[in-house]
Amino acid sequence: MTRRRSGAASAVALVVLSSLLLSGCVPPSGGDSGGGGGDTDLYMGDLPAPAELPPAVDGSDDATAMQTAYDAIQALAPDAHAGGEKGVAAWEALFLRAGIPIEADDGSALTANGDQGLGMLMSDGELRLAAALAAAPGEVPLPEIADMLSPAASGGSAEQLTSLLYDELRTPTSRDWDQVFWSVGPDFSRDGVLLTAEEATLNWAQVELLLRRLASEGTVAAAADGEDYATELALSDGGGSARPALFRSGEEKAGSHRPCEVSENPWSKAVLDAGQKAESTFVLDKTLEYVAEQAAEHSEGGGLWTGTGVASKAGLILTWVRPILALVTLLAKAASMRASFTLEDSPLVRTKDTTPGQVRTLDIGLSYHPGTWAKMRECINLLFSGWVGMDFPGVDTDPPSGLDVHLITDDPSVLRVGDGTGSSDSAVTEGRTDDDGKVAFALSGAPQASTLPDGVTPNDLTEGVHASVDLKSNDLFADARSLPWDVLDASTTGGLALVPDMLARFYTLGFPSQLAVRDWKLDADFQVTAIGTISGRVAHNKIYACGSIPSSNDSTEEKGTFTTDPVTVSAKLIDDTLDNRSDQAFVFVPQGTEFVGREVDESGVSMFPMPAHYTVAKSTASPGTGQMPDPYTVGGGCAGGGGGGYSDGGTPAPDCGARDYDATLQVTIPKPHTLYAAGDQYPSSEPLWRNCGDPLYPFEPVVAAWFDTCSSAPTFEGGDMPSMKDIADPDVTHFQVEGSYSCADTSPGRLSSTTYSYTLDFCRLKDGKPQC
Secondary structure (H helix, E strand, C coil): CCCCCCHHHHHHHHHHHHHCCCCCCECCCCCCCCCCCCECCCCCCCCCCCCCCCCCCCCCCCHHHHHHHHHHHHHHHHHHCCEHHHHHHHHHHHHHHCCCCEECCCCCECCECCECCCCECECHHHHHHHHHHHCCCCEEEHHHHHHHHHHHCCCCCHHHHHHHHHHHHHCCCCHHHHHHHHHCCCCCEECCEECCCCCCEEEHHHHHHHHHHHHHHHHHHHCCCCCCHHHHCCCECCECCCCCCCCCCCCCCCCCCCCCCCCCCCCCCCECHHHCCCCCCCCCHHHHHHHHHHHHHCCCCCCCCCCCCHHHHHHHHHHHCCCHHHHHHHHHHHHCEEEEEEECCCCEECCCCCCCCCEEEEEEEEEECHHHHHHHHHHHHHHHHHHHCCCCCCCCCCCCCCCEEEEEECCCCCEEECCCCCCCCCCCCEEECCCCCEEEEEEEECCCCCCCCCCCEEEEEEEEEEEEEEHHHCCCCHHHHCCCHHHHHHHCCCCHHHHHHHHHCCCEEEEEEEEEEEEEECCEEEEEEEEEEEEEEEEEEEEECCCCCCCEEEEEEEEEEEEECCEEEEEEEEEECHHHCCEEEEEEEECCCCCCCCCEECCEEEEEEEEEEEEEEEEEECCCCCCCCCCEEECCCCHHHCCCCCCCCCCCCCCCEEEEEEEEEEEEECCCCECEEEECCCCCCCCCCCCCCCCCCCCCCCCCCCHHHCCCCCEEEECECCCHHHHHCCCCCEEEEEEEEEEEEEECCEEEEEEEEEEEEEEEEECCEECC
16 A cells, blocks of 8 residues: 655654664563573674565555565564674574665665665664674563654654554555564554553564664655645656655765764765655654654644744754764663573472462673673764764773663463562552662462372473563763753754653653472363254244235254264363463363363353264245244235235255265354354355255254354353363263253244254373273
């Protein structure tokens, strides 16, 4: 999908986006962070060749090509988190595929795998810093990104920015962007449940991609004048609006160029022609439009955003990019912080009964990595100090003491913070680092919902924890905030006075880790078959006011049995973690698979399918037999005022009788501790009976019905599972689950019903052999 943008929205966009182009906040959340733990030491060698990727897929409907591209990007994602030379090569390819351009060694735009990007070029120093950032562990809440953007958005609402970013990230207009963004980090879900905008988090790689894409789109749009997007971007040397001086083609670099070094204002970079197309795809335009609206509200009385010419508008916007200097410092310093997690006597063992499990101490140690920061600081100063006119001070590498730390676990139904007794008067999830930068927490195994039966075996897991470090109690960025940003504003065109406010909004660092926990599992294998009886019936009792149309009094019935092929399933004991209820139940899944949550409808959670074979006889009677609906008179006169007679066109020979047909049964759990067998409809459109009364409702021929096919409330009885003990006990080799279903639908002069009963037969398997 192609989106067009106005000049006003484009102009404001670059300011906001560039101001956070490299900011790297890292608070916690659930879900796999999708990276971290790589080499965060800044790579200072020669730039490697970009990694290889198949052609881009934007604008393509070739499903095979899209899957091939996605698989290749997925395979490259671990390299993107590796850091070092490998990480730089991966990001050269991924940034370009995501629409973010890079400056080549000769100052021109880098092209790789057919990709070039749009907007201003990233320098080699920015590329190196980005690769190091993506290698660092950490997460950032989406609301905190929005909060940092808020000052640069003329005080726009952080809540509104959060909502806009959340929606646009979930509904991308570029497949290439989408494939890269979600391959290098977690999606917006936890344990299969969609997170809200307030809960959503990004890892560092995704933060880089998001902010750089915002800057790229804003840069392209800001390079134009006028409201028509096609006219705006038609900036060529041959005519139309003159290309602003701030946007120029790449030039040969000086021969003495060192890694990270720039000899001039780094924002005097080329705006790529690839981005000057009327059909350029914008993926974050709603966010940019909102920022533009906020800027318009604050520019009526003059100020930074006053000015209508392309050159003046672009110049003001590029000046707004200067807050990135402070945020780069923030990024580098945050990435140089480390967190270590040490669990006493690992693994922590969960009990088999309703008491809390083992209590163990988790030691978290925070520290700085002085070598990482030193290289980053050197690179930052090479990048920006020349044109800003100041250097960043060094960093105090003493252990970060006095920091408040909040600890949570991903799955409190298995692992909990605290000793499990609830006797502590203090918040067990809160702690503060000591003079050595260390803090300790108690962890315990969650109690079982009920005592586990004999026969359980160890189930070694890794459970996620997240340490959230509150920087408000120890100003991590005091050195950057102390720089004379307001003085620089007075001597230039403004924007830098926002830096302290933006830095103050970065107050949470998050560190995820995985801990070893020993839980218990109770798996058993069974061979399952099913038998049952089934009947369906429809009856009519209608009298027509037009005497030439005969009354309708008839009934049609299908009645028979079904059997299934044997299937092999595994019974698995699971915890219901919703709302931390820690309920436990058995589920049944095809052998060799895991229970990962299945679609739920009115017939319950689907467990496993069974091939079913029906033998059903169909009959019809006129007048109808058995229960009949009350007579119903159909009003209205005869066509043409009456007369003319009525003819049914002759009566073909009936073809009632027995038929065999196959369909599928789906075993479901419609309510806790019950099993139901619902049937898919007959898979063929060819009728089994051509002249035997009426077709049945809801399915012809009759099959075991799903609950939601009954327009009235169906009756379901039985279906009770055996006890957990019987399922787990190897001496119980056989059990059955019996249930029945009935539904009656009525309308004037019509009665339809389906009734069936089933028996599920479970035979325990030992070493793959039935024991019954």
